[in-house]
Amino acid sequence: MQSPGDTLQIDAHGRLKHFLSIEGLNRELLVNILDTAESFAGVGERAVKKVPLLRGKTIVNLFFEPSTRTRTTFELAAKRLSADVLNISATTSSTTKGESLLDTLRTLEAMHCDMFIVRHAESGAAHFIARHAAPHISVINGGDGRHAHPTQAMLDMFTIRRQKGDFSSLKVAIVGDVAHSRVARSQIHALVTLGAAEVRIVAPRTLVPPGIQSMGVSVHHDLRSGLRDTDVVILLRLQNERMQGALLPSSHEYFQYYGVTEEKLATAASDAIVMHPGPLNRGVEIDSDVADGARSVILRQVSYGIAIRMAVMSMAIGSHAAADRGDD
Amino acid sequence: MRVRIAGARVVDPASGIDEISDVYVAEGRVQAIGKAPDGFTAERELQATGRILIPGIVDLRARLREPGAEHKATIASETRAAVRGGITTLCCPPDTDPVIDTPAVAELIHQRAAESRLARVEVLGALTRDLDGQNLAEMGALKEAGCLGVSNALAPVTDTEVMLRAMEYAVTFGLTVFVHAEDARLAAGRLVHDGPVATRLGLPGIPEIAETIGVARDLLLVEQTGARVHFCHLSTGPAVDMVRDARSHGLPVSADVAIHQLLLTEADIDGFDADCHVRPPLRSVDDRARLRAGVRAGVIGSICSDHQPHEVDAKLNPFPQTEPGISSLDSLLSLVLGLVEDDELTLSQAVAALTSGPCAVLGIDRGSLAVGAAADLCVFDPHERWVLDDASMLSRGHNTPFKGHRLAGRVCLTMVDGRVVFEAPPA
Numbered sequence: 014m015q016s017p018g019d020t021l022q023i024d025a026h027g028r029l030k031h032f033l034s035i036e037g038l039n040r041e042l043l044v045n046i047l048d049t050a051e052s053f054a055g056v057g058e059r060a061v062k063k064v065p066l067l068r069g070k071t072i073v074n075l076f077f078e079p080s081t082r083t084r085t086t087f088e089l090a091a092k093r094l095s096a097d098v099l100n101i102s103a104t105t106s107s108t109t110k111g112e113s114l115l116d117t118l119r120t121l122e123a124m125h126c127d128m129f130i131v132r133h134a135e136s137g138a139a140h141f142i143a144r145h146a147a148p149h150i151s152v153i154n155g156g157d158g159r160h161a162h163p164t165q166a167m168l169d170m171f172t173i174r175r176q177k178g179d180f181s182s183l184k185v186a187i188v189g190d191v192a193h194s195r196v197a198r199s200q201i202h203a204l205v206t207l208g209a210a211e212v213r214i215v216a217p218r219t220l221v222p223p224g225i226q227s228m229g230v231s232v233h234h235d236l237r238s239g240l241r242d243t244d245v246v247i248l249l250r251l252q253n254e255r256m257q258g259a260l261l262p263s264s265h266e267y268f269q270y271y272g273v274t275e276e277k278l279a280t281a282a283s284d285a286i287v288m289h290p291g292p293l294n295r296g297v298e299i300d301s302d303v304a305d306g307a308r309s310v311i312l313r314q315v316s317y318g319i320a321i322r323m324a325v326m327s328m329a330i331g332s333h334a335a336a337d338r339g340d341d
Numbered sequence: 342m343r344v345r346i347a348g349a350r351v352v353d354p355a356s357g358i359d360e361i362s363d364v365y366v367a368e369g370r371v372q373a374i375g376k377a378p379d380g381f382t383a384e385r386e387l388q389a390t391g392r393i394l395i396p397g398i399v400d401l402r403a404r405l406r407e408p409g410a411e412h413k414a415t416i417a418s419e420t421r422a423a424v425r426g427g428i429t430t431l432c433c434p435p436d437t438d439p440v441i442d443t444p445a446v447a448e449l450i451h452q453r454a455a456e457s458r459l460a461r462v463e464v465l466g467a468l469t470r471d472l473d474g475q476n477l478a479e480m481g482a483l484k485e486a487g488c489l490g491v492s493n494a495l496a497p498v499t500d501t502e503v504m505l506r507a508m509e510y511a512v513t514f515g516l517t518v519f520v521h522a523e524d525a526r527l528a529a530g531r532l533v534h535d536g537p538v539a540t541r542l543g544l545p546g547i548p549e550i551a552e553t554i555g556v557a558r559d560l561l562l563v564e565q566t567g568a569r570v571h572f573c574h575l576s577t578g579p580a581v582d583m584v585r586d587a588r589s590h591g592l593p594v595s596a597d598v599a600i601h602q603l604l605l606t607e608a609d610i611d612g613f614d615a616d617c618h619v620r621p622p623l624r625s626v627d628d629r630a631r632l633r634a635g636v637r638a639g640v641i642g643s644i645c646s647d648h649q650p651h652e653v654d655a656k657l658n659p660f661p662q663t664e665p666g667i668s669s670l671d672s673l674l675s676l677v678l679g680l681v682e683d684d685e686l687t688l689s690q691a692v693a694a695l696t697s698g699p700c701a702v703l704g705i706d707r708g709s710l711a712v713g714a715a716a717d718l719c720v721f722d723p724h725e726r727w728v729l730d731d732a733s734m735l736s737r738g739h740n741t742p743f744k745g746h747r748l749a750g751r752v753c754l755t756m757v758d759g760r761v762v763f764e765a766p767p768a
Contacts, residue, residue, distance in 0.1 A: 021612075036541070115657055136543040137613035138659035145657070158661070159543030195543055223546065224537030 021143055028332035031143040031152040032325045034161040035202035043170070043206055049324035050171050050317070056093055057319060066327050067096035070127040075117075075142075076155070077103040077133040082291060082315065083155050083165070087130045090322035099126070114138075115145060122147045128330060129153070136160035136195075151329040153322075159195050165290050166199030168321040170207060172314050173245055176286050180207040184282075186239050187230075188215040188271060189249030189298050192222045196290045197249055205229040215239030216271065219260045236271055241280040248273055248289045251298045264297045274300040278308070286310050342384050342759065343367040345377070349389035349720055353396055354689045355697035355709035364394060366716040369759035373712060389720050392753060395692045396708050397429025397717030398674060399699040401597050402573060403648035404666070405431065405462065406737075408449060409438025414650040414737040416450065420459035422670040422735035424763040427719030427752040428646075431460050431670075432703060434519070435467040436494035442467035442478040444486030451487060459762050461717075463703060465492045465519055468507050472496035477507055480514050489703045490517040490571070495620060497525030501558065508568035517569045517702065522555030522580070523547075523621065532661055534607040534622040542613065544661065547622055549577045556580045560587050563594055571702050572596040574647055576621040578631030585640040595702050596640065598632050599647035600676050601667050601742075603685075605629075609742060615656040615663040616742040619647075633685050642698035644691075646673040650738020668738035672729050674721065675748035682749050716759035725751035 019037035024030045029042065056062055072091045074084050084100065091098045101121075121129070128151045131139045136158030143152040156162040170180075177183055185204055191197045191214050204212045205228065212230045214221060221232055233239030240246060251267060261267050278285065287299075287308045295301045303309060344366045351362045351374060358374065365372040365381055372378050400423070406414040423431055433450060435441035441450070447464050454462035466483030468491045470476040480491050491511055498504045511518045528551045533539045535546025556572060560583060563570050575581055575596050584596045601619060606626050609617040617623060635641040649666025656663045669676070677695060680686045686694075700708030707717055726747050731739055755763040 113654070113657070114659070133659060135659040135661045137661065140613050141659045157543075157659075159545070161543065198541070198543055222540040223535055223548075224540045227537040228541060 021140065024332055029325070029328045030332050032163055032329055033139045033143055033152065033154045035163045035166055035199045035206065036161070038206065040206050040208065043167070043203060046167055046321070046324050046328065047171055047174055049328060050167070050320040053320040053323040054317070056323070057316070063093055063095050065095045067091070067094040067330055070096040070330055071125065072096045072098050072128045072130065072326065073121055073126045074098065074100045074130045075121070075132070076101065077138070078156070080132055080155070082318070083132065086315070086318040087155060087322050090319045090326060093319065094323055094327055096326075114142070118142060118146060122150065126150065127333075128326065130155045132156045134158055149333060151333060153325060153329060156195055159193050159198070161199045162195040163199045164318070164322055164325055165196050166203040167325070168314055168318040169200055169247065169288060169290070170203050171317045171321055172288060172310055173286075175317070176310060177244060180204070180209045183209045183245060184211040184213070184243045185209050185245040185247065186213045186215050186243045187247045187249065188236065188239070188273060190220045190251050190255060191216055191225065191249065192220045193252070193255070194249050200247060201228050201230055213239055213243070217261070236273070236277055237280050240278060243281045244285055246273065246278065246281060246285055246287045248287065248298050250290065250292065251294055268297055272296070272298055272300060273303050275302050275306065278303065288314060291315065343381065344385045344387060344759070345383035346387045346389050346394060346720065349392045349394035351394045351710065352688055352692050353710040354693035355396070356711050358710065359689060364710065364718070366756065366759045369716055371710050371712055371714050371716050374710060387720075387754065389753070391724070392720050392722050394718060394720045395427075396696040396710050397719050397755065397757065398427050398695045399430040399432075399703070399708050400428050400648070400670070400673065401432050401643050401645040401699045401702060402434055403431045403646050403670060404650065405433055406650060407437070407453060408446065413652050413655070416453040416462065417457045418735070418737040419648070419650065419670060420454060420457045420462065423460040424755045424757070425735050425752060426670050426672070427674045427721060427755050428670060429460055429717040429719065429755060429757045430463060430705075430707060432463045432465065432489065432699075434494045435465050435492055436472060436496065440467050440471050441465065441483070441488070442470050444482050447483060447486040447488055459757070461757060463489050463705070465490045467491065468493040468511070468518060469498065469503065474498045474500065475503060477510055480510055480516055484514050484516055488516075489705065490519050492519035492573075493521070495521050497523065499525045501562075504559065505562055505566065508562050508566040508570070512566055512568050517571055517704070519571045519573055520559050521573050522552060522559050524551045524554040527551035527554065532618065532622065532665070533610055534624045536607050536625055538607040538611060542610070549579060549624065549628075552577045552621060553579045553583065556583050560592065560594065563587070563592050567593070569593040574599045574602065574621060574645075575632065575635070575641060576602055576624050576628065578628045581631050581635035581640055585635070585638070588640065595642050596635070597643035597645050597699070597702070598636065598641045600644055600669060600673055601647070602632055603629065603636070603644065603680060604676060605742065610660075613660040614742060615658070615660050616667065616740055618660060618663050618665045619667060620665040633680070636686060636694055637690055642694065643702060644677055644694040645699065646670055648736070650736050651740045652738070656740050666740070667742065668734070668736045668740045670736050671734045672741065672743055672748060674752065675727070675750050676743065678723065678750040679748065716756055718756050719752055720754040721750050721752045723750045727751050
């Protein structure tokens with residue numbers, strides 16, 4: 014059962030209506046997303062890279078924050094599902110002319126769109142849009158502030174499952190700027206829900222948000238001990254602006270203590286995999302030898318991203334289609 | 342008009358009265374409680390059996406939005422909501438537009454309130470010009486214009502030298518300084534309590550030390566200057582302890598709490614509920630318990646509405662882009678009575694924190710039903726339940742997380758200066 018607080022994401026029949034956050038979704042639903050993605054994983058390798066599931070549907074990529082890979086993979090995923098795609102970025106849209114977010118939303122609704130993929134710099138933006146969108150519209154969170162990036166987390170889970178099979182024996186370390194990372198928050202919820210044996214955060218104190226332990230993780234400040242016996246090492250991007258101000262002294266010192274190198278990986282399990290949501294800062298959070306090395310699954314994450322986004326889009330629009338047909 | 346209000350339970354903590362009694366009002370003043378004065382013939386008799394009669398509520402902090410934000414509310418609209426809720430005096434902080442840093446703005450507000458002839462409206466003058474935190478406002482002139490204290494509202498006075506001089510200058514004129522104690526750098530760009538809920542929601546948090554460092558600095562400045570300082574809207578347990586200790590050492594300080602801080606916690610923002618976006622932020626369950634204890638112990642002498650009415654659009658945005666504040670004139674008394682029903686406060690503690698407590702801070706001779714006092718009073722039915730919703734709210738702002746709640750206690754009659762300013766229609 015879903016908790017009652019998730020009525021926004023889940024319809025009365027337990028189907029995914031919006032995909033806003035991993036938090037509140039149960040294991041069954043997450044596994045369902047992974048299984049559905051598995052069925053789409055082969056589509057990209059075919060000569061005709063399309064399935065007709067969302068033919069006639071219009072999907073809007075509504076990006077209020079710049080993004081290349083997330084927007085591109087959503088667009089590709091939508092096209093492989095045969096949907097029509099409209100890309101709207103805030104720099105060219107009316108929001109820069111002072112139009113409110115809600116007015117933008119109403120305008121797009123009037124054009125009979127079926128789904129919004131939303132990226133926004135403010136935490137809670139996707140929830141806000143889902144709450145105020147017309148009932149026939151599904152909202153997928155493509156990243157909101159520091160809050161959530163659920164499709165990224167699910168493609169990471171997909172990658173882990175493909176490499177490791179079962180979650181229950183896995184020790185996972187998430188290394189880097191957890192405080193500012195929507196990816197880390199969604200990964201933590203996903204790993205905990207899928208039953209990972211242990212989830213660790215490895216970061217200097219300035220990048221660990223207060224009360225993070227209540228999400229089910231342990232906190233380490235030492236990289237070597239934090240990586241000890243781990244099966245999965247997830248690195249987070251350290252944004253350049255964190256070097257200004259009082260969070261960190263320099264990228265040089267960060268690399269020295271928290272940059273993952275082959276040598277520091279030595280304490281991890283011998284078959285440990287290394288992941289990164291991209292884009293990489295080589296020589297800051299990751300050494301090139303690791304990024305391009307045998308343990309790295311970073312490029313696979315990108316290609317799996319398309320399958321996961323196809324899965325989530327088809328499930329969310331499917332719930333509306335089922336509701337329209339009266340499949341209760 | 343000579344009025345006899347008969348049979349109510351009269352609760353007036355300032356005079357130590359809690360008894361079923363008749364109250365006699367004439368010429369705008371309380372003439373007697375209990376036995377009628379010689380030769381008193383009532384022109385009007387009000388039966389109030391089963392009801393409670395208290396001094397009119399004095400609300401230490403309410404934004405009336407006039408001048409400057411009349412699209413949110415006006416003095417006329419908000420004083421109407423106030424008297425419906427038993428509030429007879431409202432005190433307005435100086436962050437209007439223009440700021441109350443000249444006598445003209447103070448006079449404008451007083452005049453508008455006088456035209457409305459509902460609740461009394463008091464004002465605080467600006468501590469610094471345009472609340473810039475750098476240049477002292479003309480406090481002498483503001484005092485002559487009727488300002489009951491000075492404040493920088495929510496705008497920071499980051500420069501300690503400015504705060505030191507501002508307190509010294511306020512002492513010169515005997516003005517109380519109302520402070521929003523907060524280390525501005527620790528609060529800048531952040532909006533909710535820095536705790537597990539903020540971490541989960543990815544909202545940048547204001548740590549508790551932002552408040553305690555602010556309180557600590559200003560307490561040291563009080564020690565240095567002897568200024569009378571009132572700490573507005575405390576939100577953390579440690580700050581309550583600091584104010585308690587300072588008072589026990591004889592420092593001339595006082596404090597208030599906003600009603601929502603006694604009821605809500607950080608957990609209420611979950612799901613990005615913008616109606617719970619307030620400043621200072623809702624904090625932990627432990628903080629809330631210590632704030633309640635602070636009221637019981639008298640360290641926090643006043644509960645205020647911290648009324649901030651908004652137009653609908655102000656809350657229709659992603660959480661970080663919404664405007665903070667709750668519209669609470671309509672619900673203040675009932676929410677406080679809810680704390681009494683839950684045995685968090687005694688009725689006497691609750692009434693004191695709504696009447697004599699704030700009057701002591703403002704230095705005004707109200708908040709009591711002593712014979713000869715101005716007849717500002719309120720009669721309510723403690724058993725009547727009502728639902729706070731769009732239909733029942735009189736404030737122009739309907740932004741409240743308590744919408745849909747069944748509340749305890751409904752005001753039947755409100756008097757200002759012996760004049761009936763609100764009377765519920767007969768059932």
